[in-house]
Amino acid sequence: MKAFVHELGVLKIKEMQEPTAEEGQVVVSIRVAGLNRRDLYIPDRRGTTSEALILGSDGAGIIHSIGKGVEGIAIGDEVIINPSLRWYENSDAPPGGFDILGMPDHGTFAEKVVVSAEQVEKKPAHLSWEEASVAALSGLTGYRALFTKGNVKKGDTVFIPAAGSGVSSFLIPFAKNVGAKVIVTSRSEEKRSKALELGADMAIDTNGDWEKVLAEENIDLIIESVGRATFNRSLDVLKKGGRMVVFGATTEDVVDFDLRKFFYGQYQLFGSTLGSREELRAMLAHMEEYKMIPVVDSTYDLIQAQDALDYLKEGKQFGNVALRVSE
Numbered sequence: 001m002k003a004f005v006h007e008l009g010v011l012k013i014k015e016m017q018e019p020t021a022e023e024g025q026v027v028v029s030i031r032v033a034g035l036n037r038r039d040l041y042i043p044d045r046r047g048t049t050s051e052a053l054i055l056g057s058d059g060a061g062i063i064h065s066i067g068k069g070v071e072g073i074a075i076g077d078e079v080i081i082n083p084s085l086r087w088y089e090n091s092d093a094p095p096g097g098f099d100i101l102g103m104p105d106h107g108t109f110a111e112k113v114v115v116s117a118e119q120v121e122k123k124p125a126h127l128s129w130e131e132a133s134v135a136a137l138s139g140l141t142g143y144r145a146l147f148t149k150g151n152v153k154k155g156d157t158v159f160i161p162a163a164g165s166g167v168s169s170f171l172i173p174f175a176k177n178v179g180a181k182v183i184v185t186s187r188s189e190e191k192r193s194k195a196l197e198l199g200a201d202m203a204i205d206t207n208g209d210w211e212k213v214l215a216e217e218n219i220d221l222i223i224e225s226v227g228r229a230t231f232n233r234s235l236d237v238l239k240k241g242g243r244m245v246v247f248g249a250t251t252e253d254v255v256d257f258d259l260r261k262f263f264y265g266q267y268q269l270f271g272s273t274l275g276s277r278e279e280l281r282a283m284l285a286h287m288e289e290y291k292m293i294p295v296v297d298s299t300y301d302l303i304q305a306q307d308a309l310d311y312l313k314e315g316k317q318f319g320n321v322a323l324r325v326s327e
């Protein structure tokens with residue numbers, strides 16, 4: 001089968017052996033896979049490892065074959081893949097054994113992928129294959145950061161730097177659906193307009209003077225993923241006693257911050273990563289209830305996977321990027 005792999009320091013399309021379903025596993029025939037920023041980091045993490053690894057954490061497709069002992073799933077079922085491996089019940093942090101699909105295990109940028117039967121969920125009927133393919137990783141990350149960790153409530157003002165991010169394209173409607181006010185930033189005017197169309201109440205320039213523009217706002221909750229470029233600027237606009245959830249560090253991981261200002265401000269800082277199956281199911285139910293449609297910026301063919309990654313790297317997208325694998 002055709003797959004997009006990392007091998008000996010190089011990303012390329014390669015013919016790989018089709019996987020088979022062992023006990024408790026299913027093979028999913030991928031229709032569309034979803035890209036994530038994580039995919040960009042795999043080459044650095046693997047260096048010159050000689051064994052080919054199929055990239056990709058997100059995907060939607062059809063059950064192709066089923067291993068022994070699998071119940072409640074049939075060949076032909078339409079599913080999305082849960083990339084959050086072995087984290088079933090909600091908990092403060094992922095359990096031991098947690099991993100993300102697409103490293104170390106083979107991922108979704110291939111005609112077929114094998115996963116535990118515990119890792120597939122019914123594809124939401126109101127979504128196209130493209131929309132379904134990008135929902136799990138970004139949607140789940142956003143859902144846990146906003147609801148579980150951020151404890152968003154009706155009437156809260158939520159601030160989200162980087163409106164263009166795949167996860168932000170879920171955060172904006174999630175927060176609006178529960179009656180929060182949403183303020184976003186983006187470096188691009190076009191993306192600020194798109195964020196307003198998606199429901200944001202206010203969209204400001206990432207490079208502008210936030211303290212001045214937001215002087216009248218009482219920001220209860222900030223969902224941060226940009227990292228060094230915005231972390232301190234975000235803390236500066238959070239109300240005293242407010243909550244900040246960090247789930248990413250797109251620019252740089254390491255930041256200096258003023259502890260005295262932090263404890264005088266009595267801020268609450270939370271870390272978040274992906275989420276449990278319980279949260280994924282709650283997220284899918286939320287999407288169903290509000291008939292939410294994930295934002296797909298663009299779709300590439302599997303053989304153009306490198307172009308799709310380059311596009312993501314340049315940060316041109318608003319929302320998510322998909323890879324069409326089969327018709």
Ligand SMILES: NC(=O)c1ccc[n+]([C@@H]2O[C@H](COP(=O)([O-])OP(=O)(O)OC[C@H]3O[C@@H](n4cnc5c(N)ncnc54)[C@H](OP(=O)(O)O)[C@@H]3O)[C@@H](O)[C@H]2O)c1
Nearest residue numbers: 037141162163164165166167186187225248249250273274
């Ligand atoms: N912990 C987890 O489980 C988890 C899960 C998902 C993602 N993440 C991490 O969270 C982050 C967001 O993920 P994603 O997939 O949504 O990312 P993404 O789609 O690639 O979006 C990143 C966004 O960051 C903004 N940005 C990039 N460089 C910037 C800079 N120098 N200054 C200000 N803003 C900048 C851009 O927004 P504008 O173009 O609008 O300015 C860009 O669209 C990534 O770091 C990712 O690795 C973590």
